[in-house]
Amino acid sequence: MTAGGGLAGHRARLHAEMERGGAWPADSPWLREAFAALPRDRFAPDRLWRWDGGAYVPLDRADDPDGWADELYSGAHSAAVTQLTGGLPSSSLSAPSVVADMLDSLRLEPGHRVWDIGTGQGWTAALASWRAGPGLVVTTEVDESLAASARARFVAAGLTVEATAGDGTAGGPPGGSPVDRLHATYAVETVPWSWVEAVRPGGRIVYPWGRLGHVALTVADDGQSATGWVQGLAQFMGDRHGPAQAGTGTAAYAAVRGDAEPETGRALDRDPADLDDWNLRFALRVAVPHAVLLTAPDADGTNAWIHDGHRSWAALAARGSGVPPLLSQGGPRRIGDEVLATWTQWEELGRPDLYDYGITVTPDAQWAWQGDPATRPRWPIGQRGPGADLTAGAASARALLKDEAPE
Known part of the structure; x- marks a missing residue:
């Protein structure tokens, strides 16, 4: 089996696993269609990284197409590491179930303007564009090489998505106009106030919260606060410019x-x-x-x-x-x-x-709450x-x- 010939089978198995596990959000049926139209493999680099128990080892599509495809489609709840920095993962294709859950939490509708932060390989921005419409999604990536690769993938997929290089944590959306939805794909412990300012009143911000959980906030009518509920248990890589998170293994x-x-x-x-x-x-x-x-x-x-x-x-x-x-x-x-x-x-x-x-x-404080x-x-x-x-x-x-x- 080659990766090209077998990818249809991998896609079908992923969709079936999502179905069995209840991972397709009932309130966002569009996600099934978007996943089928823009499959994960079209946004994956030719080299992935697999943990062998002691270190990350490369899986090259040209040399081992089956292994590459197996890693990319290893499960609905499994991310695929796409980049290492200093021997540690610095970018990945997020687990399909989590991508679906977060985009469902975004409550995205056709015509919404979207700022996607943390482009990575461009898959989530592509899915958001499929839903929102041409020219309505702008995505920001701190790594220029990743932003350039994502631009090429958007063009190849026939999508009109603007991909810019920059620090989404520090600034606002390119162009400066308020957006309807903000979607972050890297974890922050505290929400930059610039994110709230970037979203219109009544708009939503969905982001991974620190080392565990993702949250959907709604911006208040006066624009002076945002509040919302925890949506799930996703674990994402942190902001590259934020403080390093403590290690989670026995060695730490x-x-x-x-x-x-x-x-x-x-x-x-x-x-x-x-x-x-x-x-x-x-x-x-x-x-x-x-x-x-x-x-x-x-x-x-x-x-x-x-x-x-x-x-x-x-x-x-x-x-x-x-x-x-x-x-x-x-x-x-x-x-x-x-x-x-x-x-x-x-x-x-x-x-x-x-x-x-x-x-x-x-603007001055952030807090978690329980119940109300x-x-x-x-x-x-x-x-x-x-x-x-x-x-x-x-x-x-x-x-x-x-x-x-x-x-």
Whole structure:
């Protein structure tokens, strides 16, 4: 089988997998047609990168067309790495299910003007153009070589899409006119106010939020705020000019802890296995945004390791049936206590799922909220950096439960 002859089969299998998994959004039936008209392979470079367990290795279309196609269509929930920088992924074709979910969240209609930020290979901008219409999508890419490649793909696909090179995080849309929709394909922890200013009142902004989740905001009628709900659990590469995100593997935890001995330790009355609940994980992502969590089972049960990418760490160790797990931690902040306080808060709030959270953005502040943007608990965004002294985390959590501002 060659990649050219077998691509139709790969496309069909992807569409079938999306169907079986309920990944085609019911409110955006146009996405099925757009995916068929503009298949993923038409926007993929001739070299992809596959993780072999130790490093990323190249897959060249000319040398291994089957392997290339297999990697590109490895699954509805799988991204394909298209560029490395310093040995790490710096651009990718996002997972098809996530692309569909985010474009559905955009509530895109024919005639909408769209600013797509983070062009990459150009696939999402192409899909948006299929829906909005010719000349209504402009896309911005910080990497000039990627922008140039995307321009060529748009022309080859018969699309009228403007692709510009620039930093979409720092500026506004080319031309300066307000747009109806803004779609970002790289993660930011805080929304640049220029994005809100770029969108007309009533328009929507869809973006990946930091290391976990994507959000859809609606700009207020007066243009002085934007607010909206979490839409899903997507994980995207971060803004290239933003602060580096802490590593998520065991090596990152080991680097933070080093050879430090625990400074505190105590038995726990809860099971670290519960930390595999993604709704709880999202609550932790909201309230303890710099905490990186890993879990893994062994013969005694599920263990958990937490770090902040700086100097603080915690371990929740299973010790077998009938023996309570042990919490040990060290560093300038008691990050294990922060996680436990948030865990308790989440239970007291009724164990809300991730879709019960939202974000509000104003010129001066941003915050996440649960349940209701005006009356329910809220957490500031972007006001605390890694390594901050957050030993008052438990008190803050209790105060937020009472809709009070912690000191």
